[in-house]
Amino acid sequence: MGKRNKHTAFMDSTFIKTLIQAFEIKRTPLPWNKAILAGVSAAFPAGIGLMLGDLQSGLAAGF
Numbered sequence: 001m002g003k004r005n006k007h008t009a010f011m012d013s014t015f016i017k018t019l020i021q022a023f024e025i026k027r028t029p030l031p032w033n034k035a036i037l038a039g040v041s042a043a044f045p046a047g048i049g050l051m052l053g054d055l056q057s058g059l060a061a062g063f
Contacts, residue, residue: 042062049058 045061046055046058049055049061052058
């Protein structure tokens with residue numbers, strides 16, 4: 001093993017590895033169906049309240 005300097009110790013840190021992984025482009029598919037269903041589920045009570053003419057109650061039911 002060679003002599004380690006300050007620069008290699010910094011590059012081997014867990015923080016730097018995590019930072020590099022955060023900006024990697026991954027080729028795995030994103031779960032779009034879960035995201036879309038979550039949006040529909042969140043908007044459903046407000047939509048029902050709007051259709052019934054009481055948006056305020058629909059918004060309150062969503063929380």
